[in-house]
Amino acid sequence: MPIVVAYTEGDSGTSALELASVLSRSTGEALVVAVVVTTPHAAGAPEFVDGDYLAPLTQWADRVLDAARERMPSGVGASFQVVRASSIPGGLLELASRTTASALVIGSSSKGPLGRISLGSVTDRLVHSAPLPVLLAPLGYRAAPSARIRRVSIGYGGSKDGGYVAVAGARLAETLGAAARVVTFAVRPPKQFFGGIEESADELVIDRWVTRMKAAIIKQVNEIEPGRLGDRLARSLVVGDGVSWAHAIWDVEWADGDLLVVGPSSSAPAARIFLGSRASKIVRSAPVPVYLVPAPRRH
Template identity: 30%
Template sequence: MSGAIVVGYTATDAGADAAALGARLARSLGARLHLVIVLPSEGTRSAAVPPERAYEDVIRAQGKRWLADAMTHLPQELTRSGHVRLGESFAEGLIAAGEEFGARLIVVGAAEGAGFGRHRLGGVASALVHSSPIPVALAPAGTAQETVDVVPRITAALGTRAGADVLLDEAVAMATDSSTPLRLVSLVPFDVPPGLDTGAIRVVAGGHADEVLAAAKEALPQDVEVSAEQAPGDSVEDAVTHLSWLSGEVILVGSSRLAQPRRLFLGSTAAKMLRVLPVPMIVVPRTRTGDQVEGDLA
């Protein structure tokens, strides 16, 4: 097994999307799948609900029914389990479960109102992408309706800011563990100091793409394909729109430089990408556990 995948499940379309993406990632990575429902603890309940033990029994029973139904829709060959947790915050409950199970990823769905195949951050997802120490995978609306069993390609959007090496390492590890082709997209055109002319930007971007491609080739097994390209277009949104996307692929992006050490913070570039992105996004913390963190808050 290669780590675990924790899915923040709710008995909604978004919950089904998260479960579907979690199953795809678990099958691709050979990981155990944990569906986790976080329900309000006794301290956050309404005064109209029976107190303490009776209250917990009622909501746990309901949560188990929801999980049992969700399990019937998962691929039966997956190693999977369901868990009901009580907590003051859905996001905090998911992070606690992720740490308990040694999760490689936490997966959540889009907020209500997202268009088919599009992202929309709700309160839980927003809290996770601004606080989780574990990479967070965001499932677009409609993921459950896709007929994709495994991830066909992993794309990593790489710039030159702090944390790019961690992002590349995570992309290489995922590609290695899943034997999935890796595409490296250089974001240098949107990451360079202002004032450089177009020709200089192309030179810098081309050199960066060659550099990360060489590093990935050295780290990857020979049987795993890897390619690199420059992000096309005049803006991040333009680049995402003009890149080709395979049904079921995922894109990895790094956390903002504003992130606390070993925590996520969705930066402006990733947020812009998310508005037009048609595939799942995985946000990766920009520091590893145990890394030196001096200067991380610059």
């Protein structure tokens, strides 16, 4: 199955292409690099479409794809397509469906901070509706010529679908030939009191919370995949602690080649991505690319 790359002018397209190339080296899958042209004809208004309207759009799309070809890292298999659709998200999802893509890779809004993920209008719609995994590249993301995914960090918060996300992340790591770990984040207000008793009590609360999280990982994972996976993931648990989501996420050690897996909201429609409020904060604070997992199919 191929990996669809949403390409456009500017850094958003370049960052998406860089991340998709890293993923392709790790999985062996080819890329389908796409530029979406929105047309009234695709929206069901053919009377407004003629050669004078379409020609400049087609020429622009061809120029953008030429730039993508020039930026494509060597050794990565890719094809290039212009997609006509009534909207960019719709065109990307239609292409992903038609090619039975394994994932969709997209860059961040150019209005966001460098090195972070910022959701523009296209990305925002995809992270609330896509039926396949979506990978988000931080603004300015660049990788070494031979870079691969080396470690998969699975975000876990103990929600009802936490076990499903943990298993999905572990299977992704296996596919990528990468290490796997579970990360969770403890966000708490700044300490108002200082001293031995208060400090010890605070740490005791965190220790008990970590123990409960490990037990929850084992229980939820074993319900899906009995065996040693639950124990292995629980032992890998890393906790980020801070007074905000950004502080807690940056409390965890990150490195080149890391990929953060984030699951959907508990209210997400079956087999769709729907980013909840906590997940959105994690995504916006993440210093590494993010892999969004669609909700499981409900029976």
